[in-house]
Amino acid sequence: MSVKSRQGLAILAACVLVVGVLAVAGIALWRDLSPSEREVLEPILNPRFGLLIMIGLVGAGAAAVLMKPFAEAAFAAPAQLADEVGLIVGTDPARRLKPLGSPELQRIAELVNQLADQRRSLQEDVEARIGEARRSVEEERNRLAALMSELSQSVVVCNLDGRILLYNNRARLQFKAMSDTPTAAGGGEIIGLGRSIYLVFERSLITHALESIQERIRRRSAQPVANFVTTTRAGQLLRVQMAPVLGSGEAEGEPAMSGFVLMLDNITRNFEVETRRDQMLHTLTEGSRSSLANLRAAAEMLEYPDLDAELKDRFLKVIRDEVQGMSTRLDETANAFADSLKTRWPLDEMLGADLVAAAQRRIEKKLGLPTKLEDVDPQVWVKVDSFSLLQAIGYLASRLSDEFEVREVRFRLSAAGRLAHLDLIWSGQAMSTETVMAWELEPMTFAGENSPLTVRDVIERHDGEIWLQREKTQHRAFFRLLLPSAIPQEQIEAAAYLKGDSRPEYYDFDLFKQTPASHELDDCLLSELTFTVFDTETTGLNPSEGDEIIQIGATRIVNGKLRKSESFDQLVDPQRDLPEESIKIHGITPDMLAGQPTMGKVLPAFHAFAEDTVLVAHNAAFDMRFLQLKEASTGIRFAQPVLDTLLLSAVLHPSQESHRLEAISERMGVSVMGRHTALGDAIVTGEVFLRMIPLLAEMGIRTLGEARRASEKTYYARVKY
Structure with a gap:
C-alpha cells in the first residue's frame, strides 16, 4: 500500500473516531436523563436534529484537518526519509538528509548524516588504496590504447x-x-x-x-x-x-x-587502380601495334637506294608522326597512372616550394654554391622522402661544382598532370651520357657525408625518373627529376586524422567476460545488457495529428558504462512547418533543418545503430509512438525491448511527487547539460539509468524481465499517446 493510501486511511479513521465518540457521548447523556427531562428536551432537540448532525460532521472535518499534519509526520516524512537514505546508499554518497518531521525523525536524520560522513571517509580511504593497486594496470591499458589509436x-x-x-x-x-x-x-x-x-x-x-x-x-x-x-x-x-x-x-x-x-x-581503390592499369597497358599495347607496323614499313622503304627524295620525305614524316604519337600515348598513360604509383618507402606529402627552399639552404650551407629560383609553381605538392631526395640533389650539385666548375645552380618546379617536374639547372660545358650514368650509379658522397644509396636508388624509391636535358639556345642544361605529386586536401585530411580525438574511449577489456549471446534477454541481468539510450525532438506533442520528429539523439551503454563517444545525432527534415512554440523549447530553426535527410533515410540508420540492444528512454511511450507511426511508410520496426526511466523512477520512489527528468537527475546527483537537445537528453537519461540499476537490484529487480514487469504495474504505464 502506498504512503498516500496509508495517510488517507489514517485521516478517515480519525474522522470515524470523532463521529463515534460524539455519538456515544450523546447516547450516554440521553440515557442518563430522567423521563421528565427527556419530555422537556425532546421538543427542543427534534427540530434541531439536522443541526446536531451538521455539528458532528464539522467536528469530524476539524479532526481531519488537525489529523493531517500528524498523518504526514507519521507516514510521509518517514517514507521520504527512507527514499533519501536509499539514494545515499545506492547512488550519491555525498548527499545529506534534510531534517524533516518530528524531533525524533530530525535526530535520526542527523545520525544518518554522521554515519554517511563516516562511510564516505572509509570509502575514500578504500578507493585510494584500490587506486594505487590499479595504477600499474591502468598505465598498461593507456599505453595500449594510445598505441592502438595512433x-x-x-x-x-x-x-x-x-x-x-x-x-x-x-x-x-x-x-x-x-x-x-x-x-x-x-x-x-x-x-x-x-x-x-x-x-x-x-x-x-x-x-x-x-x-x-x-x-x-x-x-x-x-x-x-x-x-x-x-x-x-x-x-x-x-x-x-x-x-x-x-x-x-x-x-x-x-x-x-x-x-x-x-x-x-x-583495397577497393588498389583493386580498381590495378584493373585500370591493366586496361591502360592493354590499350597502350594495342595502340602501339599499328604504329610499330607503320614504322617498320617506312624503315624498310628507306633502305632502297634509288628511293626518290619526295617519297623519302614522306616516309620520314610517317616515322616522325608515329614516334610523336607513341610518345604522346606514353605520356598520357604515365600521367593517368601517376596517382597509383606504389612506393617501397614511406613518403611524406609536402609543398614543393618548401622542398626547393630546403635544397637551396642545404647547397648554400654545405657547398657554398649560390642558388636561384626560376619559375617555381607555389601550388605544387609532392610526395617524397625529403631526406634522401635532398641528399641526391646536394650530391648532383657537388659533382657539378667539383668536376665542371659550375658557379651557380637554379631550380624550376612545375606540375605535369599528376606528376611534378623538379629541374636542377646550370650553365657550362656539355656533359656526356656516360658521365650522367656514372653519377647515378655511384654511392653518394659530398661535403663530408657518405651514403650507401645512389641517385638511382633514391629515384626508384619515389618510382620516378631522372634524365639530362639540354637547352641549346640558352647554352645550359638541367637534370629533370620526375616525382609523384600530391593533393593538398589529402594532406589536410591525413593531418586531421592524426591529430583528431582518437583516444582512449574506444576500449573495454571486460567484454571478454560478456554473457553468451544465447541467453534469453528477459533472463539477462540489467548490468550485463547493452542498451541504446535515445531521445527525440519533435514539431509538437501530438504524433497522431501529424507532428514529426526533427532530431534523434542516442548513445550506448556497454558493460555498465556510458559510451558518449559512440553516439547518433541527426537532424531530420520533417517536410512540414515548424511551429514557433516548439522552436522556443528545443531551439531548432527551419534553417537548421534545410537540406537535412528525411525520416525515410534517418530511421534505417538509427535502427541499425540500435540493433541487438535494449532501448532506453525517458517517457518512452511518447518517443516510441512517433517511431511506430513510421512503420508503414519505412518498413522499419523496432521490436527490441524498451525500458522507461519515468516508470522505473515511479518503481524506485513511489512517494516522490515528480518524475520529470530534471527532478530524477537532481535526486540521483546527475548534472543536467544540453537539456532539450536530443543527444543531451539521451546522455542525461543514460546517466540516470545507470544509477537506477543498483537501486533496482536492492529491491530484487535484477533482470530485464523483472524490470519490465515492475514498470507495467505503475500508474504512468497507462499513459497513451
Whole structure:
C-alpha cells in the first residue's frame, strides 16, 4: 500500500473516531436523563436534529484537518526519509538528509548524516588504496590504447562471440567509409563496443578463419594467423589478417583463445587502380601495334637506294608522326597512372616550394654554391622522402661544382598532370651520357657525408625518373627529376586524422567476460545488457495529428558504462512547418533543418545503430509512438525491448511527487547539460539509468524481465499517446 493510501486511511479513521465518540457521548447523556427531562428536551432537540448532525460532521472535518499534519509526520516524512537514505546508499554518497518531521525523525536524520560522513571517509580511504593497486594496470591499458589509436592500420579486437571490445580511430573512419548511410549515421551503426562484427563479415568466414588459426596453434605454428579477402555489404573490398588473443589458461593441452584481432586494409581503390592499369597497358599495347607496323614499313622503304627524295620525305614524316604519337600515348598513360604509383618507402606529402627552399639552404650551407629560383609553381605538392631526395640533389650539385666548375645552380618546379617536374639547372660545358650514368650509379658522397644509396636508388624509391636535358639556345642544361605529386586536401585530411580525438574511449577489456549471446534477454541481468539510450525532438506533442520528429539523439551503454563517444545525432527534415512554440523549447530553426535527410533515410540508420540492444528512454511511450507511426511508410520496426526511466523512477520512489527528468537527475546527483537537445537528453537519461540499476537490484529487480514487469504495474504505464 502506498504512503498516500496509508495517510488517507489514517485521516478517515480519525474522522470515524470523532463521529463515534460524539455519538456515544450523546447516547450516554440521553440515557442518563430522567423521563421528565427527556419530555422537556425532546421538543427542543427534534427540530434541531439536522443541526446536531451538521455539528458532528464539522467536528469530524476539524479532526481531519488537525489529523493531517500528524498523518504526514507519521507516514510521509518517514517514507521520504527512507527514499533519501536509499539514494545515499545506492547512488550519491555525498548527499545529506534534510531534517524533516518530528524531533525524533530530525535526530535520526542527523545520525544518518554522521554515519554517511563516516562511510564516505572509509570509502575514500578504500578507493585510494584500490587506486594505487590499479595504477600499474591502468598505465598498461593507456599505453595500449594510445598505441592502438595512433596506428595507421585499422584494428578491431573481438571476443569469441564476435563482439567488438576494442577498435582504433582508423577503424572508425574505415567503417564510416563502408557505411550504407555515412551521412545519417557516420558509420556508428556498424561499429561500436559490444557490437557484433558479423554486421560487417559473414559468420561462416570468421568461423573458417578461427578454425584455421586453431589448427595452426595445434601445430605450434610460430605465426598462427589467417588471411582472407572479402566484400562488405556496401561493396567495399577488404583484405583482412586475423590473429588470436590467447588467454592465460589451456584447452586440451593447447593455449586457449579468448578472442581475435582483425587488421583491415581497404583495397577497393588498389583493386580498381590495378584493373585500370591493366586496361591502360592493354590499350597502350594495342595502340602501339599499328604504329610499330607503320614504322617498320617506312624503315624498310628507306633502305632502297634509288628511293626518290619526295617519297623519302614522306616516309620520314610517317616515322616522325608515329614516334610523336607513341610518345604522346606514353605520356598520357604515365600521367593517368601517376596517382597509383606504389612506393617501397614511406613518403611524406609536402609543398614543393618548401622542398626547393630546403635544397637551396642545404647547397648554400654545405657547398657554398649560390642558388636561384626560376619559375617555381607555389601550388605544387609532392610526395617524397625529403631526406634522401635532398641528399641526391646536394650530391648532383657537388659533382657539378667539383668536376665542371659550375658557379651557380637554379631550380624550376612545375606540375605535369599528376606528376611534378623538379629541374636542377646550370650553365657550362656539355656533359656526356656516360658521365650522367656514372653519377647515378655511384654511392653518394659530398661535403663530408657518405651514403650507401645512389641517385638511382633514391629515384626508384619515389618510382620516378631522372634524365639530362639540354637547352641549346640558352647554352645550359638541367637534370629533370620526375616525382609523384600530391593533393593538398589529402594532406589536410591525413593531418586531421592524426591529430583528431582518437583516444582512449574506444576500449573495454571486460567484454571478454560478456554473457553468451544465447541467453534469453528477459533472463539477462540489467548490468550485463547493452542498451541504446535515445531521445527525440519533435514539431509538437501530438504524433497522431501529424507532428514529426526533427532530431534523434542516442548513445550506448556497454558493460555498465556510458559510451558518449559512440553516439547518433541527426537532424531530420520533417517536410512540414515548424511551429514557433516548439522552436522556443528545443531551439531548432527551419534553417537548421534545410537540406537535412528525411525520416525515410534517418530511421534505417538509427535502427541499425540500435540493433541487438535494449532501448532506453525517458517517457518512452511518447518517443516510441512517433517511431511506430513510421512503420508503414519505412518498413522499419523496432521490436527490441524498451525500458522507461519515468516508470522505473515511479518503481524506485513511489512517494516522490515528480518524475520529470530534471527532478530524477537532481535526486540521483546527475548534472543536467544540453537539456532539450536530443543527444543531451539521451546522455542525461543514460546517466540516470545507470544509477537506477543498483537501486533496482536492492529491491530484487535484477533482470530485464523483472524490470519490465515492475514498470507495467505503475500508474504512468497507462499513459497513451
